[in-house]
Amino acid sequence: QVHLQESGPGLVKPSETLSLTCSVSGGSINSHYWSWLRQPPGKGLEWIGYIYFSGSTSYNPSLKSRVTISVDTSKSQFSLKMNSMSAADTAVYYCARESNFAFDPWGQGTLVIVSS
Amino acid sequence: QSVLTQPPSLSAAPGQKVTISCSGGSSNIGNNYVSWYQQLPGTAPKLLIYENNKRPSGIPDRFSGSKSGTSATLDITGLQTGDEADYYCGTWDFSLSGGVFGGGTKLTVL
Numbered sequence: 747q748v749h750l751q752e753s754g755p756g757l758v759k760p761s762e763t764l765s766l767t768c769s770v771s772g773g774s775i776n777s778h779y780w781s782w783l784r785q786p787p788g789k790g791l792e793w794i795g796y797i798y799f800s801g802s803t804s805y806n807p808s809l810k811s812r813v814t815i816s817v818d819t820s821k822s823q824f825s826l827k828m829n830s831m832s833a834a835d836t837a838v839y840y841c842a843r844e845s846n847f848a849f850d851p852w853g854q855g856t857l858v859i860v861s862s
Numbered sequence: 863q864s865v866l867t868q869p870p871s872l873s874a875a876p877g878q879k880v881t882i883s884c885s886g887g888s889s890n891i892g893n894n895y896v897s898w899y900q901q902l903p904g905t906a907p908k909l910l911i912y913e914n915n916k917r918p919s920g921i922p923d924r925f926s927g928s929k930s931g932t933s934a935t936l937d938i939t940g941l942q943t944g945d946e947a948d949y950y951c952g953t954w955d956f957s958l959s960g961g962v963f964g965g966g967t968k969l970t971v972l
Contacts, residue, residue, distance in 0.1 A: 781961075790864060791899075791907065791950055793961030806960045840906055847954045847961055848897040848912035855906050 748773035750841050750853035758860050763829040768841030768853060770822045775799050779844040782815060782826045784837040785855075796844050797824055831860045865890060866951055868964035874941050875972050882936045882967045884951035890962055894954040896934040898927055901948045910949075911936060938969075946971045
């Protein structure tokens with residue numbers, strides 16, 4: 747059974763860059779799409795973007811200028827970098843496997859607070 | 863303002879049936895698969911329905927999905943108190959070239 751686990755800092759300063767990693771275990775990272783999503787406290791879900799194991803990506807147009815998703819198949823990991831962080835980016839960040847825009851499974855999520 | 867429209871809240875009694883709607887347009891629901899998620903308090907969302915009406919293994923048949931035109935629905939029958947959660951629909955939007963979700967529906971089982 748595939749298991750996903752997010753890791754990274756829980757606190758980021760305004761204007762800095764967020765770096766998160768998602769580790770995939772219990773299955774192969776190959777031949778799948780892998781996504782990042784987020785959920786601000788008390789609000790709904792937002793899709794950030796996805797990466798195919800080969801490296802092709804697609805990003806939410808509203809975040810595209812600030813986001814980079816990469817994959818390291820040798821480590822069974824994929825990563826999110828988001829620059830110019832602001833308080834509006836405070837959210838729980840999730841990684842998930844994606845197929846036809848259906849996300850399953852999900853990681854447990856990691857809360858990222860943007861504050862000085 | 864979400865691209866997909868869901869009722870903010872619904873309530874029903876245990877044992878009853880509830881229908882959660884998700885309304886969109888031709889650039890999203892009208893031409894793409896819809897998925898549904900259940901999010902219990904303090905937990906990650908869980909996939910309930912994919913490709914409009916398919917259930918992942920382990921999801922009870924009390925949960926069913928359908929799509930007609932530019933709208934989709936999630937039906938939950940035999941409501942249980944454990945079904946109290948937030949429910950989200952999601953799909954791809956060709957015009958936006960990105961994934962979109964509904965604003966979520968908070969289901970209360972009275």
